[in-house]
Amino acid sequence: MNIWKISILNLKSKPISTFLSIFILSLSIALLLGVQQLKTSFKNQIDTNLGKIDLVIGAKGSPLQLVLASVLHLDNPTGNISYDEAKNISKNSLVKLSVPISYGDNYKGYRIIGTTNEYTSFYNAELENGRKVKKVMEVVLGNTVSKQLNLKIGDTFLSSHGYVENDIDVHSDKFTVVGILKPTQKVIDRLIIANLESFWKLHNHEGKDEDESHTEDHQKAHQEES
Incomplete structure (x- = not known):
């Protein structure tokens, strides 16, 4: 039995823990992308409002x-x-x-x-x-x-x-x-x-x-x- 099968069986044996881990990971990635998008949007807005000054x-x-x-x-x-x-x-x-x-x-x-x-x-x-x-x-x-x-x-x-x-x-x-x-x-x-x-x-x-x-x-x- 290889490591992939062992990993899958381990995930299946703890469905709640697996779900929470995936959910937290997804939430963290979404939050990181959101912050990055907000930072980029804010920078673009500042650059736009600075005009030619x-x-x-x-x-x-x-x-x-x-x-x-x-x-x-x-x-x-x-x-x-x-x-x-x-x-x-x-x-x-x-x-x-x-x-x-x-x-x-x-x-x-x-x-x-x-x-x-x-x-x-x-x-x-x-x-x-x-x-x-x-x-x-x-x-x-x-x-x-x-x-x-x-x-x-x-x-x-x-x-x-x-x-x-x-x-x-x-x-x-x-x-x-x-x-x-x-x-x-x-x-x-x-x-x-x-x-x-x-x-x-x-x-x-x-x-x-x-x-x-x-x-x-x-x-x-x-x-x-x-």
């Missing part, structure tokens, strides 16, 4: 928190840098494109950011309806924001301070929706995009050189073209 510059603090806050919009900002400092960085010969952002307000839980029209290029986002921001207190909505809040071109709303919806610290100036972006399956779908001047107005800044609040600087490092 090569470098993020902000105030001293946690690098991870800086990326989570200013790129993925999942955390609170580490601190502020002045607009003048952001402009000086953008003049560096190694910087191909510099896009500053200001943030700190929300509408019904969706973050509002003040930036330039170049911001959408990081995510290859295109307009589905309307136009780009041209004036103070105009906004372009990410596709998810538009659908979830049922906002359309021409609608107006009041923003509130912070990243959580509240009825206490509400600004008196109304935003007007002028554009809606096509869905991208990226973080920009969940953002409300205004210009920097809108944030300076909301936070009582008289000029952009005086802005010391909620400013981060996204830098796209210079890449040599072959």
Whole structure:
């Protein structure tokens, strides 16, 4: 009698133990594959949301928190840098494109950011309806924001301070929706995009050189073209 027959007979003699062993082994393999799939999916999602951003510059603090806050919009900002400092960085010969952002307000839980029209290029986002921001207190909505809040071109709303919806610290100036972006399956779908001047107005800044609040600087490092 060879070892295979002995093994089979042993398995047949202890059916419950055999079943449990096979079940636990199968469960372990499924769990391992599930974790690996989740890891791969999470990595792909992160890479997608990073878009074409090569470098993020902000105030001293946690690098991870800086990326989570200013790129993925999942955390609170580490601190502020002045607009003048952001402009000086953008003049560096190694910087191909510099896009500053200001943030700190929300509408019904969706973050509002003040930036330039170049911001959408990081995510290859295109307009589905309307136009780009041209004036103070105009906004372009990410596709998810538009659908979830049922906002359309021409609608107006009041923003509130912070990243959580509240009825206490509400600004008196109304935003007007002028554009809606096509869905991208990226973080920009969940953002409300205004210009920097809108944030300076909301936070009582008289000029952009005086802005010391909620400013981060996204830098796209210079890449040599072959």
